[in-house]
Amino acid sequence: MKTAEIAQRFLDHFEKNDHVIVPSASLVSSDPSIMFTIAGMVPFIPYLSGLVPAPYQRAADVQKCIRTLDIEEVGHTARHGTFFQMMGNWSFGDYFKEGAIGYAWDLLTGAESDGGLGFDEKDLWVTVYQDDDEAARLWKQIAGLPDERIQRMGKEDNYWSTGQPGPAGPCSEIYFDRGPAYGRDGGPAVDDNRFTEIWNLVFMQYAITNVRSKTDFDIVGELPQKNIDTGMGLERVAFIKQGVENMYEIDQVRPVLDRAVDLSGRRYGAAHEDDVRFRVIADHVRSSLMLLADGVTPSNEGRGYILRRLMRRSVRAMRLLGVDGATFPELFAASRDAMKAAYPVVETDWTRISQYAFAEEETFLRTLASGSTILDLAIDQTKQTGSSAISGPEAFLLHDTYGFPIDLTLEVAQEAGLSVDRAAFDALMLQQRTRAKADAKSRKRALADQSVYRQFRAHGETVFTGYSDLQTESTVLGLLVEGVPVDRASAGQVAEVILAETALYAESGGQVADHGMIVGPGFELDVLDVQRPVPGLVSHTVEVTQGEVATGQPATSVVDAANRRQATAAHSATHLVHAALRDTLGGTATQAGSLNRAGYLRFDFSWGQALSAATRTEIEEIANNAVHDNLQVTTRVLPLAEAKELGAMALFGEKYGDTVRMVDIGGPWSRELCGGTHVAGSAEIGLISLVSESSVGASNRRVEALVGPDAFRELAAERAIVAQLTSTLKTPRDQLPARIAELAAQLKAAEKKIAAFRSKALEGRLPALMAAAAAAGALRVVAESLGAAASADDVRHLALQVRDRLGPDAAVVALGADVNGRPVVVVAANEAARAAGAKAGALAKAAAAALGGGGGGRDDVAQGGGTDVAALPAALAAVRTALEAA
CATH class of the missing domain: 3.10.310.40 (Diaminopimelate Epimerase; Chain A, domain 1)
Known part of the structure; x- marks a missing residue:
């Protein structure tokens, strides 16, 4: 009986018994506390807990699940699988124990010709909770089971809860006797290898609290609504009905195993270690296929990391079977064909799924080629020194430089009889994360040797479209990782991306680089920095957050609009402050540098003495008057000589070509050569608040200002402080400075008197x-x-x-x-x-x-x-x- 047929018989049986058939939820759990749907009941938790009224009284489903806690057991036992399907029937305040037992027994023992599963009654055993006399009685009454085939078990085995305060209850498990060839007689209490659990019926009837452990909690009473939650493992039923040894040999999994056998030239069943590897490949390829089908993509974090780990374990298992080349095109295709009857999406979405799968294998094969050699040398050297553990720095080098996962290093080391200094490795990882956070915060990353950009610059200048557009479609011309040109970059990597066109502003003229993203078919890139490593070429430093980006792919640069708007306002405000300074101090107050980012500007200028409070106020007033007047902002591209004739101010440290961009705010009042982005009218700036003026050298001063909403928040905070002081000191606002000075003088005098008194007392x-x-x-x-x-x-x-x-x-x-x-x-x-x-x-x-x-x-x-x-x-x-x- 095919696996898909078993699932359909299950659904048909419960549909005939008035159950609503519910489609499987995604493997990606909607519960933020768990990454995956790890059990059939996960999608129904809101109904079972009573948080949400159930939309039906009874339901049935076949739920896709992923569990990775037992990943190391995969291939070693008949039961452990990463991806599995759980058939379940559910009652929300409708039928209870009698109904659950009756429906289960009818399906299991019903004739195949009548839509049942055709199990022989004599092969079925059950367990019940040790105090659940009702369930034991019902099994006798409904199924006619003798006492010896109804075994009573304790809370550890036959009591269900979420592990948290809430619903709970006893459960009853149904087992199939595989026969004397698989172990001792005596039922599941004696041997749970011979007696394989196939169905668990949970009778959810109590509320519990003070949960101290799985078996230690307080029952506070019965639930107002009793529920039924059952789960029957589809793969377990399938390997029994198909007469095979384990879940890896059923019709949905065995084709992958067989294709791995063909590719390796080794025989399944000839060697235990090889058999384990074949089963790992069969399980992990199917699991990866289903995760990809549900939208998970390989990465170095979260769900993507689990997927990447499964895929890379498959690749390595094939290598241990003697296959060094790419095998995913064969293995994933075999899994697709085996699963498409139950899940058509694996075929209809094959192009996307295969793109990720094949690219991941290609990337990891390159990693293995370099990393395996290094690891083998590390193992040899460790053994020669008599040590039992590979050092943390060596493991970190493999991870950081060669992309060799720590999990794989641990496995290879274990196979060689060694361990890994995990504490030292984790410490180095922590240091790396700390550095990475600092890099991301400053948005500065070292660019590669300029010579590597030659091939990209040969395509022509990068077209900047960001003056008018916040989103631009383009093509990936090149990629650099660690300063070296590459064909592709995968999730988790930091790379430089060269585009033919971009809407993202590269840092220049004092304006910091844009925030934003670069997206394309199957990939997302978080932009960390944008620079011009060589004239005319824009390089985007990115972190690949999803998928894999490759040269030649279409890519769209997307600007963070809010950040750009505020950065643009700050840049225009810098021009206004510059003009106000020249108005106030004269033409000798020339620009010596600037920085502007969202909500903030810094302007350095030549001047030999501190500005008085009155001068600062005057500069601030002039700049804000220009904002209030909503001066028109215009830009022109013209020859450099003409711009200079018009009196345009050049930016400090900027190099200009024969043709320049001139920005006017209010006509000649503020006229500068500038490649930055600007507002259309000065009123868009909102507000400018000078917050500091200081020295940055013998003849240079610096003013700093907040712009727009940031300026308003600063002034609002100061107003609140002044209001508090006037209330506390009971002094009008205009008299506060004198009152505070008076209090300070009194305090100083009092402190002197106290000190003199203490000194005299000591003497x-x-x-x-x-x-x-x-x-x-x-x-x-x-x-x-x-x-x-x-x-x-x-x-x-x-x-x-x-x-x-x-x-x-x-x-x-x-x-x-x-x-x-x-x-x-x-x-x-x-x-x-x-x-x-x-x-x-x-x-x-x-x-x-x-x-x-x-x-x-x-x-x-x-x-x-x-x-x-x-x-x-x-x-x-x-x-x-x-x-x-x-």
């Missing part, structure tokens, strides 16, 4: 400290805590006073204090103490160690500190201990 403690001197061997020692002190200098001054008043006999003074929340210890030793071996620096270090900090200094006076004020007594005790031990 008043001099007699008590003198009296506290105690003997420590031949030394007299004072080791006391002062409490709070104004400064460390006060503590030092007092320590020296005490030392000097103790006279010529050997004496050491150690005083501790809390100085603004930080512990300080000062140690002073007189000449006689130093001669006896007491060194203030060493003693200060001992005290600082107790404070969790450091210290040191000269032999006569030294200081230590730390972070723990409460440890001051321990620090002083450490000084005494050190002296007593000397």
Whole structure:
């Protein structure tokens, strides 16, 4: 019985019994907490949990599923598959245990001629939850099963929940006895290899809470609506009905295995290791086909990474079978033909699916060619040194330089009897991610040696269409990865893309590069930077986020419109600020550099002194008046000489050809040579707020400003602060500066008085400290805590006073204090103490160690500190201990 026929019989059976037939949901789960649909019940969770009313009372489906937790078991057992299909029937508050058991038994044991599956009743066993007397009774009543074929199991096996508070209930599993050749008699409780589970009936009837583990939770009562959730593994039923050994040999999978056998020239069944590889290939190719059909594409993250891993494991398994060339055109075609009866999309969408599959294999074969050699050498060297683990840096080199996946490195190492220093590898990966984030943030990446651009520049200049268009169709002229020309770049890689035309602005004239994307058939590229590595040529640094891009492909550059609009406003605002500066300061205030990006501008100019507050206000007012007047912005392309005659200002550091682009704002008032993008009228800028003016050299100044919404937000924040101050200080806004200055002066005077008071108070403690001197061997020692002190200098001054008043006999003074929340210890030793071996620096270090900090200094006076004020007594005790031990 074909697999597709089994599925159809299942659906027909339940449709006859008034179930709505629901199509399979995508393998890509709509639940954000999981990547894939990992079980048949996933699409029904909202109904089972009661979050969403079910649109039907009873339903049936055949659901596509992907599980990757057991990926290492694939090929080793009869049951583990990455892609599988789960047949299920569902009741939402309709029938319960009796109905579920009756429908299942009728389908399983019904004659094939009547649409049933034709299982012999004597081959079927069931398990029930140990306390579920009702289910046991119903199995006897409906199926006539004897007690010995109804086995009771505990929560570990026969109680279902999501693992979270919510619906739960006992379940009953149906097993098929494969016969004595497969193990011991005695039912599933004895041997679950001989007795293979084919169907699980979940009786969802309780609400649970305080879930501590799979078997430890609190039942809080019965659900208001009892549900039925069943799952029958299609592949398991198929390998039993088809009389084959495992799921890899059923009609939907075996053709791939057979094609791998043909390509390798090895026989299936001759060697265990080869058999495992054949089964891995059969499973992974089918799984990859189905993932591609549901829109997943190979990448280095998330679902795409799982797909890439499956495909690359298949490639490597074929290599271990002796096949070095491309095999996906044969293997995927075989899987397509085996699956198209059940899933026609694999045939109708074959062009797209095959494009991704074949390109991924081609890319990985190149990776293997370089990476395998390096890994083999690493394995040999590791063994020669007697080590049992490949180093983290070696594994990282394979991953980072050669694209060799860490999972594959782990597998190859394990086969060679070695491990991998995964902790060191992960640390290097973390460092790389940190660097990558910094690169992305700055949007700066090193461009390749300019000579590699020659072949691309030979096609002519890159046409920039972004003055009028935010989206332009073009063609990929070239690709660079790590500065080397390549034919294609895959998801996860950073590359440079050369297009014939682009709407994306390349950084120049102070304006930063556009944000945006480049998209094409089956690929998406996130634009990280746009530069002109050689005159006339635009290079886009991108991260391939989806699919694979190749030379010669059509590609559309798409500008981030919001970012461009704000960057354009900032660039036009820079011209206004420049003109306002010249109006205010005169023609000698010439431009020395600029930067403008969305919401922000920075302008450097030649000037030898700081701008007064009044001058800054005047410049800001002139620029904003120009915004208010909505000056017309015009651009002209004309000869350089003519532009200079018209008085156009040239941008700092910019090189110009014979023909230039001149931008006028308000006619000659602002006239500059500029290749940047600009607003059509100055009112589009919105607002300019100068936020700082500073020195950037002996004769250069810098002004910075916020533009548009960013300027408004800044001013709104300042207004809120002023309002708060006027309310708190009960002072009118125009009197705030004087009031704050008055308060600052009062505070400063008060601080001086407090400091003087503390110093005097410390000096008043001099007699008590003198009296506290105690003997420590031949030394007299004072080791006391002062409490709070104004400064460390006060503590030092007092320590020296005490030392000097103790006279010529050997004496050491150690005083501790809390100085603004930080512990300080000062140690002073007189000449006689130093001669006896007491060194203030060493003693200060001992005290600082107790404070969790450091210290040191000269032999006569030294200081230590730390972070723990409460440890001051321990620090002083450490000084005494050190002296007593000397």
